[in-house]
Amino acid sequence: xxxxxxxxxxxxxxxxxxxxxxxxxxxxxxxxxxxxxxxxxxxxxxxxxxxxxxxxxxxxxxxxxxxxxxxxxxxxxxxxxxxxxxxxxxxxxxxxxxxxxxxxxxxxxxxxxxxxxxxxxxxxxxxxxxxxxxxxxxxxxxxxxxxxxxxxxxxxxxxxxxxxxxxxxxxxxxxxxxxxxxxxxxxxxxxxxxxxxxxxxxxxxxxxxxxxxx
Amino acid sequence: xxxxxxxxxxxxxxxxxxxxxxxxxxxxxxxxxxxxxxxxxxxxxxxxxxxxxxxxxxxxxxxxxxxxxxxxxxxxxxxxxxxxxxxxxxxxxxxxxxxxxxxxxxxxxxxxxxxxxxxxxxxxxxxxxxxxxxxxxxxxxxxxxxxxxxxxxxxxxxxxxxxxxxxxxxxxxxxxxxxxxxxxxxxxxxxxxxxxxxxxxxxxxxxxxxxxxxxxxxxxxxxxxxxxxxxxxxxxxxxxxxxxxxxxxxxxxxxxxxxxxxxxxxxxxxxxxxxxxxxxxxxx
Numbered sequence: 001x002x003x004x005x006x007x008x009x010x011x012x013x014x015x016x017x018x019x020x021x022x023x024x025x026x027x028x029x030x031x032x033x034x035x036x037x038x039x040x041x042x043x044x045x046x047x048x049x050x051x052x053x054x055x056x057x058x059x060x061x062x063x064x065x066x067x068x069x070x071x072x073x074x075x076x077x078x079x080x081x082x083x084x085x086x087x088x089x090x091x092x093x094x095x096x097x098x099x100x101x102x103x104x105x106x107x108x109x110x111x112x113x114x115x116x117x118x119x120x121x122x123x124x125x126x127x128x129x130x131x132x133x134x135x136x137x138x139x140x141x142x143x144x145x146x147x148x149x150x151x152x153x154x155x156x157x158x159x160x161x162x163x164x165x166x167x168x169x170x171x172x173x174x175x176x177x178x179x180x181x182x183x184x185x186x187x188x189x190x191x192x193x194x195x196x197x198x199x200x201x202x203x204x205x206x207x208x209x210x211x212x213x214x
Numbered sequence: 215x216x217x218x219x220x221x222x223x224x225x226x227x228x229x230x231x232x233x234x235x236x237x238x239x240x241x242x243x244x245x246x247x248x249x250x251x252x253x254x255x256x257x258x259x260x261x262x263x264x265x266x267x268x269x270x271x272x273x274x275x276x277x278x279x280x281x282x283x284x285x286x287x288x289x290x291x292x293x294x295x296x297x298x299x300x301x302x303x304x305x306x307x308x309x310x311x312x313x314x315x316x317x318x319x320x321x322x323x324x325x326x327x328x329x330x331x332x333x334x335x336x337x338x339x340x341x342x343x344x345x346x347x348x349x350x351x352x353x354x355x356x357x358x359x360x361x362x363x364x365x366x367x368x369x370x371x372x373x374x375x376x377x378x379x380x381x382x383x384x385x386x387x388x389x390x391x392x393x394x395x396x397x398x399x400x401x402x403x404x405x406x407x408x409x410x411x412x413x414x415x416x417x418x419x420x421x422x423x424x425x426x427x428x429x430x431x432x433x434x435x436x437x438x439x440x441x442x443x444x445x446x447x448x449x450x451x452x453x454x455x456x457x458x459x460x461x462x463x464x465x466x467x468x469x470x471x472x473x474x475x476x477x478x479x480x481x482x483x484x485x486x487x488x489x490x491x492x493x494x495x496x497x498x
């Protein structure tokens with residue numbers, strides 16, 4: 001049996017008075033890609049946003065229940081959501097490169113803002129993350145150029161690289177391809193197949209033909 | 215049956231033309247004062263403007279070569295002082311309004327800022343007079359800077375709030391999702407992304423403050439000599455222009471025109487540059 005990375009027990013979530021999740025139970029296996037599928041507005045995004053405590057970043061939003069990551073409840077009173085997010089990264093629907101930063105700065109943004117110093121260390125992390133996000137060969141000569149100059153698909157892979165740079169154990173993807181063309185989508189799907197060998201992935205998707213088991 | 219489409223059409227076309235003519239005329243009248251004023255100031259001021267204006271102190275009537283060097287430096291000092299305290303207050307206040315100002319407190323502060331931006335500027339001068347001039351028992355650059363800073367705060371606050379609200383929420387969330395603490399996200403991502411726009415607002419506020427006269431009349435007062443102490447009466451271009459303009463001496467009147475030209479030129483330069491620069495704001 002595969003190890004369970006995340007165990008969700010009775011997860012409920014609200015936006016102000018409106019309840020969006022009514023007791024979700026799910027076990028997510030380590031180093032597998034788990035897809036969350038369903039009609040628009042059913043709470044898929046809300047669900048995965050709970051997994052790294054991003055849900056509560058919205059004013060008026062709250063959640064209850066238990067989410068055990070490696071056996072530890074991330075809703076525990078002592079748990080710092082900032083540290084949870086460092087371990088559980090997230091990529092959003094629309095690519096969100098930081099517009100004031102170059103490609104290189106974007107990739108290392110998480111590391112740098114968390115206080116990591118040393119050019120060699122950062123350079124290495126940047127290259128490694130970009131390679132893992134299958135973007136290195138396309139941008140290695142343009143690292144100083146602005147991140148928003150890339151194509152939509154490249155921007156999304158840049159965001160994946162940025163999320164990977166802080167070395168999370170879980171990566172949450174919230175419809176990462178919904179704003180992309182089919183070719184870019186294909187590349188990202190391929191990338192997800194590759195990534196699931198090293199980290200746990202939870203992906204919200206409308207795309208029913210994902211074949212994560214192949 | 216024959217229709218009368220063409221008849222009503224020509225009538226409507228005529229009405230359209232009259233309307234367009236009326237609107238165009240109004241638009242012309244809106245820019246006419248600006249153009250007339252610029253031409254007038256240049257026409258009157260250019261003759262008295264020379265290098266001595268920029269390097270010399272004011273001189274008594276009858277003595278040639280008087281300038282406004284101390285007033286130029288004074289204006290910079292007073293506006294600099296004003297910026298030093300109004301920038302952090304305005305920018306952080308705007309950040310608070312944009313990010314945490316949704317409730318009642320936010321409504322109240324936003325309302326207060328709006329009201330403040332519509333206050334006659336002389337009120338800020340009186341306030342500073344009572345608070346600083348009367349207590350320190352002297353006119354000073356400090357009091358002038360305080361008054362101008364108060365005038366700048368609502369402008370900076372409002373622009374900052376608007377600019378930060380334009381930063382997509384997803385950008386902030388992306389940074390939070392990297393495990394970055396919220397205060398760092400605010401400074402390094404949100405403020406940094408909105409910075410071009412905020413800078414535009416700041417520069418426009420600076421240009422506006424530099425052109426204020428009334429609040430300086432009884433705060434910074436004036437000075438005919440060099441003064442590098444912030445607790446002493448300090449010359450400013452606007453007050454100097456005021457004094458020269460109401461004097462009976464044509465020599466001084468001419469200097470007032472020259473000063474006006476420099477000031478208008480400066481404000482025009484800042485405004486145009488900033489507007490041009492701000493077009494490049496791109497939130498991706």
